[in-house]
Amino acid sequence: MKIKKRRIALDDLDWKILYALQENARQTYSETGRLLNVAHSTIYERIKKMEKHGVIKKYTTVVDLEKIGIKYLTAVMTIITDPKESENVAEKLSEFDEVLEVYTSLSEELLIIAKVVAKDQGKLHSLIAQSVAPLPGVLRIRTSIITKKHKEGLWVGPNFNAPKEKGDKQIAVER
Amino acid sequence: MPTHKILRKVLREKAFYFFSSIGNYIGENAASLEEFVGKIREVNPKSLEFHLYRGDFEKWVDEVLGDAGLAEKIKELRNQKLIGENLQGQLYQTILKRYNELKTGFT
Numbered sequence: 456m457k458i459k460k461r462r463i464a465l466d467d468l469d470w471k472i473l474y475a476l477q478e479n480a481r482q483t484y485s486e487t488g489r490l491l492n493v494a495h496s497t498i499y500e501r502i503k504k505m506e507k508h509g510v511i512k513k514y515t516t517v518v519d520l521e522k523i524g525i526k527y528l529t530a531v532m533t534i535i536t537d538p539k540e541s542e543n544v545a546e547k548l549s550e551f552d553e554v555l556e557v558y559t560s561l562s563e564e565l566l567i568i569a570k571v572v573a574k575d576q577g578k579l580h581s582l583i584a585q586s587v588a589p590l591p592g593v594l595r596i597r598t599s600i601i602t603k604k605h606k607e608g609l610w611v612g613p614n615f616n617a618p619k620e621k622g623d624k625q626i627a628v629e630r
Numbered sequence: 631m632p633t634h635k636i637l638r639k640v641l642r643e644k645a646f647y648f649f650s651s652i653g654n655y656i657g658e659n660a661a662s663l664e665e666f667v668g669k670i671r672e673v674n675p676k677s678l679e680f681h682l683y684r685g686d687f688e689k690w691v692d693e694v695l696g697d698a699g700l701a702e703k704i705k706e707l708r709n710q711k712l713i714g715e716n717l718q719g720q721l722y723q724t725i726l727k728r729y730n731e732l733k734t735g736f737t
Binding site: 530532535576579580583584585587588589591593594595596597598600 | 642643645647649652653654655656657659
């Protein structure tokens with residue numbers, strides 16, 4: 456059973472395990488233990504604890520579509536919306552298979568930023584012209600096609616939770 | 631297609647949305663031939679170039695409004711390789727003429 460409401464404190468070892476699992480979630484408890492110089496039973500207990508508390512949300516598979524011959528492009532859409540409709544626009548965008556990520560941002564205007572994939576520029580434009588622009592509340596759209604990916608990936612790196620001062624070793628994670 | 635159908639207002643998902651380039655929507659749209667004429671005169675000619683040379687205008691006029699004759703006239707303009715304000719003026723006159731013909735015949 457998962458306990459998602461409570462906060463839990465992670466120590467150095469928990470963070471190291473999280474980082475190791477994000478590099479390779481299929482490694483065994485023994486392999487992780489050897490990597491971190493800790494008994495595999497300890498690794499097992501720590502992982503189970505983090506799963507139970509919802510710190511580890513899921514294990515997933517990252518597919519390289521190019522390896523199976525699927526060519527595609529990635530683009531970032533910045534959508535300026537009527538503030539009254541922005542939640543609806545974000546919800547509708549989230550329903551499209553081609554839209555991978557959706558964020559709301561408040562700068563000078565209310566923006567929705569979405570990462571989208573399409574097989575080619577024609578398909579990308581059709582999606583935006585036929586499905587996104589007509590959504591009520593969409594005022595303007597700016598789209599940037601990504602030409603090179605420099606980094607993608609893990610959000611918890613080894614330095615993410617580096618202590619600022621001596622003794623500051625733990626951080627509580629809100630779930 | 632009957633005149634009143636060509637002149638009707640279509641649903642917002644069938645409206646014409648003006649872009650300046652791939653994926654860049656400029657915030658202008660037209661849901662009828664009347665609105666379309668007005669927008670042709672208002673929007674930046676770069677947007678008109680983008681749509682004309684992709685064949686978007688003739689496709690929308692034919693498939694959504696159902697006016698194959700006007701679609702053909704727009705296609706002829708495309709073949710003239712017009713750009714900028716020259717394109718804007720010619721396109722506007724072509725569509726306005728057709729709109730006035732339909733409107734006169736209908737009323």
